Amino acid sequence: MMIAGRCGTINLKKLLQIISYQENLDTEGFVLKETMDEQQKTGKEDQGQAAADNKQKTGEEEQKTGADVRKEDGKVEQQAGKDGQKQVSGGGDEGAAGQNNKRRSRRSFRKPVPSSGTSAQKDAGDGRISASLEENRRVIARLYGLPENKDVIIRDFTINTVPPVRSFAVFIDGLTDKIIQDLLFQALMAFAGQASPPGGEKLVDLVKDRLLPGNQIMVTASFREFLDGVNYGGTALFLEGCGKVLLVETKGWEHRTVDRPQSEQTVNGPQEAFTETLRTNTALLRKLLKSEQLSTELLTVGSRIKTFVAVMYLRDLANPALVDEVKRRIEGIKVDYLADSGILEQFIEDHPYNLNPTVLATERPDRVASKIIEGKVAILVDGSPFILVVPSTMYEQLHTGEEVYRRWQFGTYIRYLRTLTFLASFLLPGLYISLVLFHHEMLPTELLLAIAGNRERVPFPSIMEVLMMEFALEFIREAGLRVPGIMGTTIGIVGALILGQAAVEANIVSPILVILVAVTGLASFAIPYYSLAFTTRIYRFIYIALGATLGFFGISIGLFIQVLLTSNLKSFGVPYLVPTGPRTSAGADVVTRLPVFFHESRPDYVNPQDATRAPKVSRTWLKRDRGERR
């Protein structure tokens, strides 16, 4: 084209052809459906063996391979080029283009051959394991897409019995623990030494009972269970002449070790956090709650990829109705893949349209343990370090758990401080804007004159000023999170300082506002639950709008509606604002944190099976002391 340009022999059509959009089918090799309509349309066309449409980019992900396709594509491209010219000459008329498209749609797509995988999966559902090793090997190859799928290893060996038994092991490289596997193979290949092994089913029992040292062994005849086991890091042993498979637990994939909490840091109390491994997380909880009453029920969610979801509770405490409800909701989720507990939270929460979160997510095992001991239910999702606790109240979401570890005076002080930060985090800018716009009489004269004097040089209306500063803060917040590594914290501080300072010096905002926005930001960071902090972040903008339109009256409209909406919330049958709205027996730990020896009962809103936590006198030594003195 460059050459053409230099030669000066370029004609308009060619130029237009250069600049008009052409699908490069050569590199993509396939095209995607873009909208729902297109998908439906193409679906119909597919059914009717209709031609695919170039512009609508019909096609399947799995394309025909081979040179003939290339050739065909090449033809299509030529055709598309011509069409492009026509389209342009037609003035980009949609109708014309559509006609062109229809006419052009010469390329017909075969419906993709059902891949071996899908049919194999169909087999796997009710497939039984055969006694023949070769037959099993063939099925496995079909199931896992061998030999293309390089993750799955099939290891042939013979068991060292007196007539040796041919067998093979199946496992996925990287998911298993090599040391354990070495042990297994050693035991079978070197030390077995058993004479005259029985055939058929009994062979499995022999291997399982006498030969194999694995700590968890499951015997199954179903390919479905075999697949689930191997996919989850197990090693499967197939034995010659035996219709069953041995699944040995050899999980040993790479994972993050137990670390300090990242988002819920505390000074006092345990410093462990959950990790991405389900079993580690259940173990962390069980380590804290050493009780046979602690149940872990495993459910699976996901139709395509199964994700384990564990529901943990104390059998003798948690209300059975609550446990059933939790399980009912989790089992009722129809989704192909559950990636994280955050997604599960959105599936099971009661009020998805309200801003307030009604499920507590935490990464601290000690917090979850303290909730389970109150009779609540913990939901662990495999692969997520955040554990959900239900039911959850707003007061609970404003706790960190740390207040209880500290002496009660300090805990109570922190709680009241947090109440203040909670209110400030969404009300402060709205109050400021309504003061500055509507209620000049409310400020002390000297403060008002100071604000007015500073505002004198600012060229923006106050609402713009506030919004600018608020958004700047939000930018810093978001950027501070995304900036890699150590720079994150630095960016936050530097950004805030420099931005504020420069904005004031440039007379874009008044200094009082910088202070105010900074305080609001701090207040918002002081809210311990990230989701709740998010709630206040959004409410803040609503209050700014209300304050700017109707002043304090607007603020009170907002407060009234917010309280109404929030008090209407429920989390798994428990009102969100309990114990203040509705009033229930408050217990010793809501805002004021009474001394620990007053924590005598569990919160009654959960309706635990046993409401007493401690007897009236928890410090029996006091009594004894008095007795001795007498």
Added chain:
Amino acid sequence: MIREGSFGPAEAVILLAISNIARFFLPYPRSLAEIGGTAAWLTLPGGLVIALAGVYVMSVILNKYPDKTIIEITEEVFGPVLGTVFNLVTFSFFLAVGALFTREFAEAMIITALPETPVSVVTVAFLAMGLAGAYLGIEALARTSRLSYLYVLGGIALLLLAMVPQCDLDNLFPLLGRGPLQIFGNGSLSTAAVTEIILAAVLVQAMGGAGKFRSIGFRAMLIAYGLGVALMVTLSMTVHYQSLAEFTLPFYTLARQIYLGRFFQRVEAVFVIIWSVAGALKIALTLYGATVSLTRLLKLPDYRPLLWPLGLVMFIISLLPPDMPASGRLDLIILRPFALIPNYLIPVLVLVFYWLRGRSRRAGS
């Protein structure tokens, strides 16, 4: 038949008490000062006695039909025609209270905080709050009042405390003000004109049944009248009774008078928040009361579809009075006497009819 939700006695007491004291944020204390002079506060204990008697009579009636509200009871006792007429009176009372309070609160808001805002906007805002509250139901309203009562009552307490330096006990003398006849006759009848007895009787099933009605009613009335007395005493002590009778919004005037040094003054806008929340609660409650009483009267399964039309009706009625003094006069001249009918007259009539019918039945058998 109507899903109302339910709430505990603690919430019910607070709900009724806040609803009752909402009138003190309006020009109402002014009229009391006019009636009672220096002894304006003495009109309240008399009103309390009447109100307690009213609660008692109502509880007697409700206990006769433990699973019904006053609407169904009236209809059952008086028959479909007369009963419907009486129930329509109750319904229109709720509607009138709601509309007038909406207007008065809107006017108060304009006078105190938003001098340049059109009245329709403030009215719409109040009604929107009321509609939201009534839509979410009495349970949400009860919880909201329970959550906000600390701030409402705490704000009032703070106001009264802040006025202590300016209080002058001598302003309460002469003790009997305009004379016992005025205070305990005219004044007590005026203060006894509450909305809450009939409201509580309509909500009785949501409050946990007729059995709890009496204690809830008594406690709510005691709290409300106690606060009212405290407010009126403080008002009388700080503002001369002649000036008090002049002010449009005595409560606001009181808040403006706070002066605790160079910094702690000018706090009245904070009270704007408190009393607009109280006003919104009151409007939501009366709207809810009107809707539910009409629903029960028409025996409909749900009250929510009626909410929007009634809200609109309330809005239109609230814009009918030509000016603020007129709405104040309507409150005094029509609404206060009107309040006595559903709160006291109809219950007494119901009781009398019930006895008469019982006697005739006994005589018949």
Added chain:
Amino acid sequence: MPAVRILVLSLLTLMAVLTAGGCWGSRETDEVAYILSIGLDRGEQDRFLVTISIANPQNIAGAGAGGAVEGGLGSSVIMSVESSAVIPSLNLFDTSVARQLSLLHTKAYIISEELAREGLHDLLLSLIRYRELRGTALVLVSRGSARDFIEKNKLLLELSPTKQFELIRKLTGNHGLYASTLFQHFYNDLKSLSVEGSTPLVAIREGGRGTAGPASGDGGGHVLGDYEAGEVPITGGNPAQIIGNAVFRGDRMVGVIGGEEARYLLMLQGKFRWGNLVVADPLAAGPAVVSLVVKQAHSPKIRTEIDPEGNVAIDVDIYLEPEIIGIMSGIDYETEENKAVLEETVSFEIQRGCQELIRRTQEEFRSDIIGFGKKVKHHFWTLSAWEEFRWLEHYPEAEVNVTVHSRIRRTGLQLKTMPYRGG
């Protein structure tokens, strides 16, 4: 939950409507000029001459202090206009200020004596209704024109002129040389049948040291603060002075009391907190004085009696706690007997002063500014009886006895005065 969705939607719609409709009544701080004090005089052509002092926030905020206003504008701008009513005149000012004038932060209403003597009823009635007017502002009466006072009132220590008025109010407790009055209380007093109003008196001192003498020269001669405003012989500094009170009968000003009498007024009302006092040394040979700090121990006890003919007798007991701060003569007043003598002297002086003040209010002003009526009221059951009694007309005939009880509780840092050598 469609319910929640509808609610959220309706809330959003409401907000959209509100925002689209504009922000009613919202006012940026830089669109408003705040009036800090208003002076009211009789006008020459029109009814009033209104003088306002507007804050200049740029100067007060101090941002970029080295700016362009050096030597130009101070912290406030003073303007005057003649008008037939006070609040509407603000619109006249607007023609030259180009900002909305606001009374929300007006700290003082200064009324000229001339206007006050004609009556304030129509003036104040027209003000109290206005929503921007705050009852917590000060009411001051100025000897001479209020405009002069505002113009010549030079702020020396304060950056913001409002602080001056806030401090004026506070300072009354520290010396008691004037009884400060808030607008709201003054208004109440005008309505009341049991007490008359009084406001602090302000003036600009003109001339040198000796131009004006003490107002009432009779008596001991050794009293502090026996001046009216404008007469305190201070040189230098701010020429504005606040001392003494204007006395009202009804809404008309009828006279003036000096600083010392203002103290007695406060003592009789129980509002005197603290103040320095000078008494003639009772034991010294020469013209020596003893300086004391006087504190009011608690409010005075007032007993009233009405006989059947309607004659009122009032007994007032005032309780004071002086503390010695200086003894010129060096006489040992710490001893028990000397202390009793000194206490007696203090009591006598103050008792005489109080009686004299009451006599003046009864005979000269015929106005109960002390508020004895509030106590007499207790004898009546109903308002109608009290209103018929017409206390304010009875006041001049009432018999008032004042008893002062002084107890010197402390003698400062010295417990004993030793005679000094030489002398």
